[in-house]
Amino acid sequence: MPMRLFRNFKSDAIVACASIGAMVYYSGTVIWPTMAGTLFTTSIAEVGWLSCAVGGGLLFGQILAGIGIRSLPKMKWQMTTAGVIMVAFVASLASSTADTRVRTVVFLLIGAAGAGYVENLTLSAITLVWEPEDIGLVAGMMGCIRTAAGALATSMYSSILASELKKYLPQFVGPAATAAGLPVASLPALLAGVGAGSFDAVPGINADVLAAIGRPIKDAYAMSFRTVFLCTLPFGAILLLAAIFYCPNMEDYLTDEVARKLQGVATEPKMEGKGDEESQNA
Template identity: 35%
Template sequence: MKHGNGAVMAYIRDFDYVGTLMATLGLLLFLMGLSWGGGMYPWRSAHVIATVVVGFLLLNRDWLVCILMWSIGASVYYAFAVIWPDMVSALYADQHDVMWGGWAAGVVGGGITLGEILAGFAKRRLHWVIRVVFFAGAALLACMATCTPDTPTRAIVLLLLGTTFIGANECLTSTCTSICITDQREIGTALGIGGSSLSFVSTLCGTVYTVVLANRLATTIPTQVPAALVAAGLPASQTEAFITAYGAGGAVAASAAGVVPGLNATILAVGVHAYKVASADAYHTVFYSTIAFSGIGILLSIFVPDVDKMLTGEVAITLRPTENADDVVARDKLEEEDVRA
């Protein structure tokens, strides 16, 4: 529809293969460098510096900044949509009924959606709005590291506010991604590549968060829980049985007859609290790890382009033939054509 009848061969002939290759390689190299830094290689290593610099030079800077800001913001939803429900189940669910746990688990999706709705009211100075909402969201999510098994309300409020700001960032940066490209007629391609970047970065962040959580749980629980159980009076030989039973089915499974010999109500309460504290410490590390990605986003936000001058109210491309497909068609002209039709 966009290119008209009989334009297939012309489109294949005129397609910018070199530009597409540069954009693909640039994005791949840039993201590889960011993912390698501080992990596989030191940030100042030649591997990281070379991939980041070369990737950056191969891409349009304004467009690159927008899609990376969009991707980092979206990764919060995809990652925390997995992490947060587990945290609710591990730390807070047994203190409330089943419905409370369900509503609490929906905070991430609710916050992102609310932020996207509110972002629709932003009309001008979008680059400044993006900087403010991303910084606020990053700070609030980092503050989640202060939450404990006894602070469910604080956790919900911080996460709801944080994801609301990040949702606003996602909406605004995705919009800017479609505006800041040089040729507005390629809006679909720009958003398509941006969506691919979003999926890649979200998968990367989600993997990092889940791996960090698993590694920390494997350290904090064996270190903290047995000591608390032994101090409460449980034989040291039964601590592993308690950890296994509680990890599989919570307090009900751990307190089942014969599962953990020597366990009583007092020891059970101590063990449950110790397990939750150890789990909370692991989740704290996950929230601290968000600072690495947020730091990149805050740095990139400095370079978010000012698109106000591009908000002209014109339609750059339509899905129906016009008198001259190469011309930018004003919105009022399209409306006049509709009236005549």
């Protein structure tokens, strides 16, 4: 990547917004199915349907952005508004529990729609703030950076979730299991079984213990996901700062100027007889 690409603050702001929108989307495709399966249902089919909320919300936001780019003025403020919606509703998922299934899905749909709106705005805007000969280069640069940001967010959120579970599972599940009659010595095997999804190797496990730990496991996951979604806030602050102070409005770039025509260019006339002579020689 040529370093000159990063001297354009308008372009940098657009890339930053695109990257943070991608962080929400890509991490959501990994975190949300886990959340749905641990808090709301154990049915594979239901988890599959619930998982459509991320991609469906993103697509809906992209459709709205396509309409907004054409119909609404001031792309800067569209970007800011969409960023506020995305950050507010994704961070609000931190309040999710096993009893808030409908609310959580609605919040996720709206937050993903905000991310989709941001994505479509940035994909449209990045090609306008550079000269025509650089369009392919800057589009590829932004694609690389946003994909890397998505991979980073997925890894970071998964790591945060694992760390928080190590803290909250013993805190919630341990007392409930021992109160139901599980030996204290079996707690490490029980906690390992929560992650593995099987309690067959837990000494002393029985139906009473399994019934007693069902809700505490969900509560531990809810607390862990709370930290994950709250981590969206600092990245959202970066998006909003970039949108408000550096993202340009596009009205000045939407002109009738044609940078280069691909048709109607005069060419040298073909010399008569030359083609026939070459054919005969061949």
